Amino acid sequence: MKLKKFPLATVYVAMLSAGLAGCSPAVEETETVTADSAQNEIWPQLKLPVATDPALEQRIDDMLGRMTLKQKIAQVIQPEIRDITVEDMRKYGFGSYLNGGGAFPNNDKYATPDDWVALADAMYQASVDDSLDGIAIPTMWGTDAVHGHNNVIGATIFPHNIGLGAANNPDLIRSIARATAKEVMATGIDWIFAPTVAVARDDRWGRTYESYSEDPQIVKNYAASIVAGLQGTPGAEFLGDYGVISTVKHFVGDGGTTNGTDQGNTEVSEQELFDIHAQGYVGGLEAGAQTVMASFNSWNGQKIHGDAYLLNDVLKGKMGFDGFVVGDWNGHGQIPGCTNDNCAQAMNAGLDVYMVPTQAWKPLFYNLVEQVEQGIIPMSRLDDAVRRVLRVKLRAGLFDKPSPAARELSGDRSLIGAAEHREIARDAVRQSxxxxxxxxxxxxxxxxxxxxxxxxxxxxxxxxxxxxxxxxxxxxxxxxxxxxxxxxxxxxxxxxxxxxxxxxxxxxxxxxxxxxxxxxxxxxxxxxxxxxxxxxxxxxxxxxxxxxxxxxxxxxxxxxxxxxxxxxxxxxxxxxxxxxxxxxxxxxxxxxxxxxxxxLRNAEGEIQHDFVGRLPFSWPATPDQAVLNFDQADYAPLLSYGFGLSYGEPSTLADDLPEQFAGATAVEEVVIFERAPQAPWLLELTSAGNRQAVASSIQENGAIRTRTFDDQVQEDARRFEFSGEAVASFSFTTPFPRDLRAFTEQPSALSVTLMRHGEVPAEVYLTQYCGDNCGLRENIAAQLASLPADEWQTVQFPISCLTDAGLDLQQVGVVFGIETDAAFALSINDIRIQTVTESQACPFN
Missing domain, CATH: 3.40.50.1700 (Glycoside hydrolase family 3 C-terminal domain)
Structure with a gap:
């Protein structure tokens, strides 16, 4: 075995000597972190390569002095192409817009490069048309080109970040970024939401492949390379005809959430937050990255989108970042007290641009106008956000470049999937x-x-x-x-x-x-x-x-x-x-x-390319080693970080590796409803196909109505009333499917405490969903009718019964739902999945 010499981050050495390796301190241990700690030496003052330009700043001053409040608010609103029209752009003059994953011009998956350029040009022309909004500021289009221009048919698709981390070759990364930038510019787009600089600490996280390595030093080096590749080196080639604006994301700690839960809570000390999770920002910002995307996750219980200490005091203050901070997909709406269409807290905390897909952009726009008028958001804070947006646009030359259709690379179909780019990608595969x-x-x-x-x-x-x-x-x-x-x-x-x-x-x-x-x-x-x-x-x-x-x-x-x-x-x-x-x-x-x-050898029997890739993440010895990083004191992987064989080296793995493991801990029950829906589960009402999230104690959606009431304590139960006027349902859903396969390994059941009121119609369905063509819809009317009316009863549905009926426990999106098209009333006060000593009979047989 040959261990490639990956750089061992000095921060790890310090952590090991301090006895902090592998720790995930509880929230209580980190509650002393306050804005006062901005005075410490954890966060560095970065050496940013793009200096402040007094002439550019004066130009911004002149623009700000002429802009109305609505014109300023428009610069901090970023809607999505499925939710705005060219006329909306002409009327409002949005500072930017995006296409999310799976969004295409004309909603056409097979849109051509010409179609992409046409939309980019139309949006640009509308943004600089001052006939309706009274100002001519060019908009910019952002896209998730995270492993090539991956939304465009025919584009070169490079290996995902985890494979590139195995290559450990910053020069290769820069070549990939340059090729990606060219393909993006061929479609008229200005801005890429990359690189992701997360350091994944728990491999259960669904975004682990977006992380280059468990070693923050590799992430730091790669961040610098990809930013330089996308934007060019500050100086003559910076953001010129061959460069696009880059985004280091997601600030900060997205790879460190407890249990690897996406958008979860990162419970670490401030020192660990910097040493492990912030190194990519040091590398990316020192290479000149002009935008930073805020993260969905929380840090010790506080949502990053609303964390003024991290966004304002640390990123903009101590680290000196003078570009702008953009939110993630309605991430501002996750701040306590906020909704997608109303969130002054985010801007006051340091968010500069709201990423607001769906039609929420319109009420958000007018709410922000009103909040500035009322002084809830200081005008100085809005001016700072707009200044940052304009600064990036001026540095990128958007005021001076021709419209997207007239730019040098726009519409050049030969760049999409170019042979040169495919060869870079093929070489990246070999090295990964x-x-x-x-x-x-x-x-x-x-x-x-x-x-x-x-x-x-x-x-x-x-x-x-x-x-x-x-x-x-x-x-x-x-x-x-x-x-x-x-x-x-x-x-x-x-x-x-x-x-x-x-x-x-x-x-x-x-x-x-x-x-x-x-x-x-x-x-x-x-x-x-x-x-x-x-x-x-x-x-x-x-x-x-x-x-x-x-x-x-x-x-x-x-x-x-x-x-x-x-x-x-x-x-x-x-x-x-x-x-x-x-x-x-x-x-x-x-x-x-x-x-x-x-x-494969070549036709002459010679080795074409040896294996040079080395593990960027440690390989687990047991199924429970999800948190497995080389800095841990109890580090015991099957294969260590940096492992990788080359040809001619002896294989070290035996053919009789252990195949049976009981698991480190007992299966913990999953609580779905206890007084209220428990995270990550949400309650939804659906009537005649129209879905609505439950956000109040009393809510009605067409043929279904719900209200809370007191059982043992205040408002700890819910009653659901179906009118029978349409097919209606209530269901407990989650934004992302949950992996519940642990409950197949011992007797378990979905346990529901409920009370029926009055007669039970002939058809009442239990519904569960686990993806396309996956789930169940079983009539449980007979079982409900057998229960006494107006009395709490606990009903158990054995997990084996549910899986036999079609539920895939790896991808549970709706864990419990009731559907009927008849008049019916039902109450619930507890829903959970738990292990059981005795399984009940399956009600579907």
Missing amino acids: LVLLKNSGQLLPLEPQSRILVAGPAADNIGQQSGGWTISWQGTGNTNEDFPGGTSIYVGIKAQVEAAGGVAELNVAGEFEQKPDVAIVVFGEQPYAEGNGDLDNLDYQRGNATDLALLQKLKAQGIPVVSIFISGRPLWVNPELNASDAFVAAWLPGSEGAGVADVI
Whole structure:
């Protein structure tokens, strides 16, 4: 084994010597953190490379002096293309706008580069048209080009950040950023929401693949490289015709939330917040990044979008950042006391631009106007926010550049998926691969062999690309949606056949003539953000179909090479045992041929490319090692951070790794409703297809009405009344699906304490949802009718019964719902999932 010399962050050494390694202090231990600590030496005064320009500042002063209040508010509003029109832009003159993941011009997934440029130009022309709003300030378009221009059909899709971290090559990162910038500019867009500089500390987090490494030093170095690649180096080439505005995100601590819960609470000391989670901002801002995106998460209980200490005192004050802070997708609405359309707190805390998709932008606009008029938001704070926006636009040359359609690279179709860019991506794939096992030096393979290529990801560019690919979640795509791209199988087939061998694709691993070797490509299905959150790192927990395929091939005496597609390290001991060679391929993107370049010899029998990738994250020895980082005092991984074999080195993993683990702790019950919906669960009412979140004690939506009432304590129960005038339901949902598979490992039940009122109609349905074509809708009218009226009763639905009826516990989005089209009344006072000593009979049988 050869350990590549990754830079060990000096902050870790300090933490280890201080006995702080691996600690996650409770909130109580960090409540002393106040604005007074701005006087300490934790946060540095950064050496920013873009100096203040007095002439530019005077130009801003002149503009501010001419702007009306509404014109200023427009500069801090960022709506989404699905929710505004060109005429809205002409009327309001928004400072910026965005396309979210899966949003396209004309709502057309197959929009051409010309379509993107046309929308960019129309929005720009409307923004500088002063006939309605009275001012001509160019708008700017922001997009999530996080691994290439990933919303555009035909664009080069680079490996996700975790794979790039395995390469540990800042020069490669800069090349990727330059290529991405060109493809983005070819569509007329000014601004990229990248890089993500999170340091993932818990691999259950659904955004782990957006993190380069568990080592903050790699993240710091990469942040500097990608910012320089996107924007250019401050000076002559800075943000010119070949540069786009970059965004370091998400400030700060998004990778450190407790239990790896997306948008959760990061419970760490201020020193750890800086040493681990803020290093990417040091690197990115010192390279000249002009925008910072605030994070959804909280720090010790306080939402970052509303944290004046971090946004204002630290980022803008101590660190000296003079660009602007943009919010994340309605993140301001998560601040206590705020809604998506009303939140003065965020601006007062230091947020400069509200990212406000949906139609909430309009009431937010007028609420902000009123709040400034009333003095709730000081005019000085608004002027500072607008100044920052204008400063970035002036530095980017937006006032001087021609409209998007007339810019040098706009509309250049040859840049989208350009051969030069694809070669960079293919090289990135080669450098990202990490060889975990190579028994008997099976790899590299002779291309003249008969090779069976199997597994669900073998010929699936969408799966190998992961989330944030065309659609937000990366789902719903076929290989035809990646013109110019190559699947892993296609790359293998081309080289094998050119050398005179045979490469046969059979996803299920079937064959007529026994192959010399089988390459099995398998792994995680695409996901993004909280949809990828897990509660355990056991791969295919409870449904090990890929393991069965590996074992079937091994039983037939066929050597097996596993190519594992994943957005994080996972516990795959059984799959490792069933493999002769095992490659961590991460999420390689559209250029799957890079895999063949490494695992196959050339036609002359020579090694084409050796394995140079090394683990950017430690590999778990048990399913419960989600928090596994090399600075921990009790560090005991299966494979250490920095591990990776090269050709000729002996394989170190045995073939009999432990495959059974009882788990470190008992399964904790999941409380869904106790006095009120418990986070992350939300209560929704639906009538005739119209959904409405419950936000008050009494609420009505069409054919369903709900109100709170007192049972044991004040307002601890809810009554639901169905009028029967339309199909209606109430349901407990979550913004991101939850992984509840732990409840399949011992007898468990969904336990509901309820009370029926009056007669039960013939059809009352229990509903649950776990994604497209996943869930259940079962009539429980007979069970409810058997209960005495107007008395509290606890009803249990065995988990085994629910899964047999169609519920996938890995992706639970609606955990409990009741639906009917008849008149009916029902009350609840407790809902939870818990282990049970005795399972009741399934009511659906």
